[in-house]
Amino acid sequence: MNFPSKLIEEAVTEISRLPGIGKKTALRLTLHLLKQQEPVAEALSQAILKLRKEIRYCQVCHNVSDKPVCSICEGTQRQQHIICVVEDIPDVLAIENTGQYHGLYHLLGGIISPIQGVGPENINIASLLERIDKPHLGENVEEVILALPATMEGDTTSFYITRKLKEKGIKVSTIARGIPIGSELEYTDEVTLGRSILTRVNYSAE
């Protein structure tokens, strides 16, 4: 495609680097920005620049944070004896949106993946173990919930962390896998359905 201006070409090139945005969408967005008042484009440009330059991560849980310690780790209103281990930021947002969890988090920043050359030393596992040995502020960890992806890599990571934590006498649990609420049995894949039978919940014991 030939562009009438270098500036448009540059904007289209940069915008189309974003995931899920092709050249056509990038051009549509570029022409939209051209039609806007200058402050609109300026605000967008500034937000992107500040995001990448000024972002800080919590020293304790590795979540993004405006302060050295994030509001969840700092807050005394959260349960101090449970840590939920997740892969990255979107998982924290998803769990927080449920409103069902009131404990702390720990973000690994990735999962063990031998194919991609990611080993246990490349993700935040050491700091998780250290957090249990030398608790931060009011922390008094009794249980670690593993909320990692239900994939081979996720299971490998869960297995590795479980082994490390059991040495320290910490209770380790994982979020339940099973049939999503609202789903029909007949449309559920066989692996999920099979596992949900194996890990059935005993009603009579409750």
Add this chain to the structure above:
Amino acid sequence: MNFPSKLIEEAVTEISRLPGIGKKTALRLTLHLLKQQEPVAEALSQAILKLRKEIRYCQVCHNVSDKPVCSICEGTQRQQHIICVVEDIPDVLAIENTGQYHGLYHLLGGIISPIQGVGPENINIASLLERIDKPHLGENVEEVILALPATMEGDTTSFYITRKLKEKGIKVSTIARGIPIGSELEYTDEVTLGRSILTRVNYSAE
């Protein structure tokens, strides 16, 4: 949605102002940018800022241009006796991509729309008429092709411009409306099909 950082919230707000991008997509893009090296986000930010701040428009045809007169108006390799009148930049790109047109352009920057309060004086019609009265460089306009949207507003604009140009003795034509190439007759809407019969092309006369 609660965000763990003000910076993320700002970025999501600004990105989701773009057309067709909701909060969820904006969050996905924001987290993607966070994962990238700093120069990637910086380049995007700069491209957007420069686009809006440094963009210039051609004095003759109102297309975007890096110079006071764009490469199409300036170029002697274009036919100097035809002007194609379009609504805006994407239309020029679309026509240029066909490779079938070698004349000049004139961008109205909008179309007449009484409902939205856009009158003939709000779009670049005066400069089109002036361009015919006082030709720029080698221009010697004999024909104006109207390539405006096939809508009520487009037709109104075409009608207005046609009347103004006929006073000046300029030949006015409009791009053909009809059945798109590759389309089946039975799936074409009745207005298009009806018009394509009325404006049929006489083979025996060619």
